[in-house]
Amino acid sequence: MECAGKGRGTRCLGPPRKRCGRCGAVAYCSASHQISHWKEHREECDRLEQQMKRLDLVNDFPFTFSQEATLQINEKQESRCSFLSKRGIHQVGMWICECCCGASITSFNYSRPENNTWNFSSILCPCRGPSSPIGKSLCTWKxxxxxxxxxxxxxxxxxxHWPLTVYHAIQIAGLGSLTFEVSKLRIHYLGPEKELLQLAVFGELRALFPGVHVHIELIGPAVPQHRDGDKIDLYSYAHCIEKDCSCKSENESTSCGIGTCISSAVTLQLHRGFYHDRFGDISENSxxxxxxxxxxxIAAYTSWLPTIHFRSY
Incomplete structure (x- = not known):
């Protein structure tokens, strides 16, 4: 969590350890930043207080994976870089932003071919379709x-955790049954950041929603200007590193015949800007x-407030 008063004229004095006494949702580095931010925060404080009362529901969200991803890292027995290096994935392909020394989104060309591979053998990653359909709603990583x-x-x-979070959000929103009724599921995905370097993992939605064309609009200021409007069709799962694996030959490309048209299972479209500015032109067709x-x-970034207010109407 960042200081909610960051960038308000004076530099932060340290980590944000001083929480708002009413809502507890935002924190500050100092009393001065808390006072200067109150004019804006007071409009949101009551709403955030009500949301914080439901914090247990958020904590039960199953498909999250914290930055301290292993017991060893959590207990400071090894660094995140060491964890990745031991597995040969430090600063490689889709893993390049998984540690603090990774490249920034703006300085990396995320259209590179190596960003379509897990950099693991097939036994360690889902590079092919599932061997069996989902027998029940998935609730845990296990x-x-x-x-x-x-x-x-x-x-x-x-x-x-990016595609699995989408899956879980659909379940808790009561849209799970909808996937049996529609041929195309449309999702607006706000504020993509490092997942822009990991787009291939969204191919896993093909397995999670079989027979459904999942169309995701990714909207946010982190999308590079030259990629605004780009459309990515995911015809296969992210690949493993084995040269003779069948995942290299899987390519369910678009094919149309007499009276039929089979499209890719997952389509991603990129849009640069804030949601409240782009919603009109995007939602017209999607x-x-x-x-x-x-x-x-939302508690720390005031740039999200227009979007929050916009979606409340």
């Missing part, structure tokens, strides 16, 4: 790993079944 036949020591959850903002940080 459920998911067993279904996809991946050993629990595989770190792929670090990247898979009105969403679900809006999700996994990186919102």
């Amino acid at each position: 459920d998911y790993y067993e279904w996809r036949c991946i050993p629990l020591h595989s770190p792929v959850a670090l990247l898979l 009105f969403p079944h679900l809006v999700i903002a996994p990186n919102a940080g």
